[in-house]
Amino acid sequence: MTTVIALAKRALTACSTRDGFIAGTHHFVDLWARDSLFAAWATSDPVTVNTFFRFQRSDGAIPYRIFRRHGHVWPNFHSVQSGGFVPDGGLMAVIAATRFGKRFQHDIDKALIYYKHRFEDQLISEWFQCEWADAVLKVGKTLYTNVLYWKATGDSTIKKKINETFWNGEFFADWVDYKRQDYFASHPNMLAIVWGLATQKQAESILRFARKHCWNGWALRSNVPHYPWWRIPIQNHLVGLSDYCNGLYWLQPGILYAVSLKKTGSHREANAALRSIGEKIIEFNGVFEVYEKSGHPVRRLLYRSEEPFAWSAGLFLWAHSIIVQNKKQ
Numbered sequence: 628m629t630t631v632i633a634l635a636k637r638a639l640t641a642c643s644t645r646d647g648f649i650a651g652t653h654h655f656v657d658l659w660a661r662d663s664l665f666a667a668w669a670t671s672d673p674v675t676v677n678t679f680f681r682f683q684r685s686d687g688a689i690p691y692r693i694f695r696r697h698g699h700v701w702p703n704f705h706s707v708q709s710g711g712f713v714p715d716g717g718l719m720a721v722i723a724a725t726r727f728g729k730r731f732q733h734d735i736d737k738a739l740i741y742y743k744h745r746f747e748d749q750l751i752s753e754w755f756q757c758e759w760a761d762a763v764l765k766v767g768k769t770l771y772t773n774v775l776y777w778k779a780t781g782d783s784t785i786k787k788k789i790n791e792t793f794w795n796g797e798f799f800a801d802w803v804d805y806k807r808q809d810y811f812a813s814h815p816n817m818l819a820i821v822w823g824l825a826t827q828k829q830a831e832s833i834l835r836f837a838r839k840h841c842w843n844g845w846a847l848r849s850n851v852p853h854y855p856w857w858r859i860p861i862q863n864h865l866v867g868l869s870d871y872c873n874g875l876y877w878l879q880p881g882i883l884y885a886v887s888l889k890k891t892g893s894h895r896e897a898n899a900a901l902r903s904i905g906e907k908i909i910e911f912n913g914v915f916e917v918y919e920k921s922g923h924p925v926r927r928l929l930y931r932s933e934e935p936f937a938w939s940a941g942l943f944l945w946a947h948s949i950i951v952q953n954k955k956q
Contacts, residue, residue: 631905635943638914638935639669646693646700647675648941651916651933658693658700660716661759664723665879666941669948673727679720680734687741691716708761708860711754717741718775739780748784750792751776756860759814760849760872764858767804768792771815774799778822786824798833799825801850811851813841817883820890821956830891837884845903846876846918847884866929875925876918878904878939882946889950897950904943914940 642648649655650662658678667675682702683689690702691713706713717738724731742751750768758769770793777785793799793807799819801810816833819825825833841848849872859869881904888897907922908914915924916933925932948954 631908632944632947634908634912635669635914635940635947638940639666639937639944641935642666642937642940644695645674646695647678648937649695650938651936653931654933655916657695660689660691660719662936662938664719666937667723668726669941669944671726673724673730676720676723676727676731679716680724680731683717683734683737687717687737687739688712689717689720689738706754706756706761708862709754709756711757713757714742714751714753715758715772715775718772718779721779722775742776742780746776748782750785750788760812762860762863762868762872763854764860765802765804765808767802769802769815770799770812771818774815774818774822774824777824778818789824794829798836810854811836811840813837813847813849813851813880814877814883817847817880817887820887821883827891830887834884834887834891834893842881842884842900843876845881845907845922846878847880849873849875849877849880867927868930871917874920876920876922877916878907878914878918879942882939882942886946886949886956890956894950901943901946901950908943914943 641652647658648663648666649657650659655662660679663675678693679689682693688704690704692703694701694703704712721735721738724735750773752768753772755764755766758765758771773789777789792803795807795809798811799816800807801812802808820830820833837847840851854873856869859873863869863871881900885897885900885904888900911924913934914936916936917925919925924934949956
């Protein structure tokens, strides 16, 4: 995988700035917590984590996005689409910061106090377009955010409530509003396996579902079944991206799928999955944000897939270190 490693490192280097990793170099030139901090798993450099904590508010809240324009940086805590507070910035910052021992302990404690004061021992509820799949209209308790919440806190009560609220006997459901919405969201289900929230039995059940319904040989569908048209924001329909988080393929869930296979003991299958993702990166000579069902990077009239894309590049390098080099997670 020498060539693909070089391509992933090239992508990550292109997204590296004095403030840390930006999401990309064309559309997404800011630091987005989920993009930048997942990307940072591939390095031992604390600069990205440090930048997010630098903008921590006095109440402990951490931005989900840090704008970078003309040499100036400033934080954003609320969705520019819906106005709701976006909670995953602080959770991702805490998760990333724990890799550096006690260095960020004061900031971590301050952030966790914020979440505990706001949500007590309940699961996190959020407004529309405030989770990572922000091109889908979900409201209430989302699996993605609450898996992050458990990982950041290590709280066994939160783990129990996630199981009681989201587990449907086959996988963890996508979100809960007035009822449990039993869509399969691959990204948070894979995180639940990778981080150990899912038991071995649950992990095997999730992976069976993913193999049968989501894995296409080089990527994992982000959701099954498709969301109905009315759950997609009008602006996505207008620009021809109604399938942005509803049918297009992203590399991140597939990378996490490969690591999940490794974690559950399917070492050969894990290697094969990661290799096929690497071949897709090599095929188009770069790490792209999102792909058509045909396997080509998105190139439409009003939108082109971001490249380089830090999140996928960093996550691939991290997964390679675990699956191929057998390093600890």
